[in-house]
Amino acid sequence: MLQNPLLCVAAVGTMAVSLTIVAFFGVIFFNFEELTTSWSRRIQIKTYLEKIPSDEVLKEWRKQVEGYPEVADVVYVSQQEAFERFRQRLGQNSDLLQGMNPSILPASLEIGLKEGFRNSQGVEAVVTKLKQNPHFSDMRFGREWLERFDSFVLLLKFSAAILGGFLLFATVFIVANTIKLTLYARREELEVMSLVGGTPAFIKMPYIIEGAAQGLFGGLLALGASYLIFALFLKQSVVSLLLTMGVGHVSFLPPRFQLGLLGAGVALGILGSMTSLRKFVRIRYQ
Secondary structure, X not given: OOOOHHHHHHHHHHHHHHHHHHHHHHHHHHHHHHHHHXXXXXXXXXXEEOOOOOXXXXXXXXXXXXXXXXXXXXXXEOHHHHHHHHXXXXXXXXXXXOOOOHHHOOEEEEEEEOHHHOOXXXXXXXXXXXXXXOOOOEEEXXXXXXXXXXXXXXHHHHHHHHHHHHHHHHHHHHHHHXXXXXXXXXXXXXXXXXXXXXXXXXXXXXXXXXXXXXXXXXXXXXXXXXXXXXXHHHHHHHHHHHHOOOOOOOOOOOHHHHHHHHHHHHHHHHHHHHHHHHHHHHHHHO
């Protein structure tokens, strides 16, 4: 690496740029994933009660529903509490409720779901079980909104998979060709090593280690560059976008993703070296 600093810098810079692009889209995807998680917390089932049950019956119903594997919590909303919520939603028009009795609104049970069941399948499973109780006849869970939410999450994951695969393929291709330039610069050394009895593994190993080191340096540079881009330019624009969608803050890549980016850099360096060496060393031995 010290003997060919220009080619080394070119290889490290290529990987740094490629991984920075991956990290850039990773920041966007991670924050949009946080957005979908925030939205999913709002998914709940409301079942309205025609008659106010006694405390014993209400306790039994809550215990029964909380026993469902999909359910995280059950909150009882009395008529008075429902009336106060309605008053707050009216805001300046709350005077319209003057003289009205809270009994105009029904009491209800608000059923929250566990994280793995905040989707159409989880909601349908809980609704099917609730319908077995004749007192839970009137239920609301925003079917149309839920279907659109599931479609959005599916589209987000599909887009991330396609874009991520394309970026990784392009990175491997660019890194392999950059390292190939290093091999061409040392072709005489490789030929001499093969002539004096160097095995393919003996010849390849230094270049594989070099590719791993270049990948590690490229990953570190990519992390630094992506954080600067995030702090100086991306953070404010993403905050402005997500604030309109109900998320009050954005964050950089989580530690596991940062470690994964460094690992990806090392893996790409090794894969790029092996891809170039596979053909080059075979030619030397023919």
